[in-house]
Amino acid sequence: MYHIFEPTTAAELENYFHFRWSILNAPLQLPKGSEQDGYDPHALHRMIQDKDGQPLAVGRVYVTDADEAQIRYMAVEPNHRGKGIGSLLLKSLEQAARDAGAKRIVLLSRIKAIPFFENHGYHAAQREPHRMEGTQLLQMIKQLAPAKSLLRTPELCLELERVWAEQIPISEKMGISVYQYTGERFETRASLHANVNTKHAMFAGSIYSQATLTAWGLCWLKMKEQGFDGEIVVAKGEIAYRQPVTELPRAVILKDNIDGSFEGLKKGCKVKVKMTVCIISGEQNAAEFEGLFIILPKAERHQHENLGAQFAVVTD
Template sequence: MFTISTPKSEQELNDYFHFRWQWLREQWGFPEGSEKDEYETVSEHRVILNPSGEIVACGRIHLNTAEEAQIRHIAVDKKYRRKGVGHLILGALEVVARDLGAKRTVTNSRETSISFFSSCGYSIEKEAPVELGKLKRKHMFKLLVDNNVLVLHPQWCKELQDTWHEKIPITEHMGITLHQYTERTIETRASLNKNINLHGSMFAGSIFSQATLTGWGMIFLQLKQKEMQGEIVLGDGNIHYHKPITMRPRAICNIESVKARFDLLKANKKCPIELTVDIHDGDVSVASFTGKYWVIPEKKEA
């Protein structure tokens, strides 16, 4: 039985880099240390361990942009090749990419591994820079699609995501994305790497911002559904933190928590709305946000 692990301790990281050098650099005569580059500290690293706790495969992933993640340095011990271990490490890295909010993954594949990546859904996009001064490579990509995610009214959802990025540019830098909408529930995700503090957890201010935007997004989509318009503003917001976020930031707002006077908006008056947003780290509840918003009717032309 194999185990997916994240190297964290100094010894685990040393073993991880040694394994990477052993299978990706040693045979070409490059010294230890040559397997590292300037992206190590901003990357996510994963290893596959056998039942004895030995590394049998490794890989790394980092964001190129808010929507693109690059996979590099996949290596598999020769004794474990053609046993599904390569697919296991690649799948683990793609899970990380999705959690970071990436829409696609890319990799620069050596000619000997093109068939492997092709079998995993990757397509050749263009030529890639030669590696180690001698190894030809192809730039390959794969679009990430989560078939378990339900997104109703995709055009409205795209408009919401575009509105966030255009009018609140920091949302893109924070990696905040609309993950799911079902008319009764909205869920957003955020990138932990882009919002991490010196303690290795998510900034409290980032959690508050994600919660605020999730509530704002629920109102935006409800207005679309009711064929109503207005300017959404936050009047007041309170959040209670229970635990830190150290893995996967999620914010969820359910329609049952929304209390709104849409009849006032129909009468061209300000509409008060109260709602609750639950914050999770993966599946663990870590905070609760209560927001009081106003929808201000659009001014009618004289």
């Protein structure tokens, strides 16, 4: 499991800048210190670590004014390239820029990285690359759309919210809504105010419910996208609480955290799908939910209770 966060402590920043230098500048025989500039104290930084705390990727975004932000110093550990980590990092930097009010991203891409950025919606802002620090770089630009508009199937996302409200009333009381669905990432958000406890943090039961509803909702979207119909049953759910949720509750499922297929429904067979959901408070991973879901063909629905009974409110 990957952990993406903003490095803030002295130790975290030391690891962050050392990784940046070792991947980007050391191969060019540039000295330590060349990986930093005067904008770093005013920029937003992101780092991805593995489960053992080893850096896998880093990057920085600097908001230059109300409309534009610059991404620089993106680096991914060579042995982990091609696994979606670069995409995860880029999306996090874009979201940070979006949250700061930026409407477009400008960056300088190394020649070999141009296809990567093109696949993420960037286009060349100039015809020919120029050289900087001995490397050929091409300026690229991307217009940022509001994250709420990043819905692959907006009509189904709206229908999902209606299904939640009608069949699982707790979702509406918690203020849960679909925030983003790209095929690679599914994110819901909830109201902290509606789920706060006496310690000004989110109820543990609300965290569990948001995670479960998010996984159930993605099962529903995937099923509907492929033209299947069935009932989704929560077979098993486990959650690990890591820290209090004191900021806007975000529940995120990445494509790599889905294990299972819906193809069996074509033959009238039930299918099993496992999902991992991360509950994020600010930029910190506050909880991790692992759920097993069984999708039953339409004909088997009568054997199971109403879906709404799958969810219960738990209070601290």
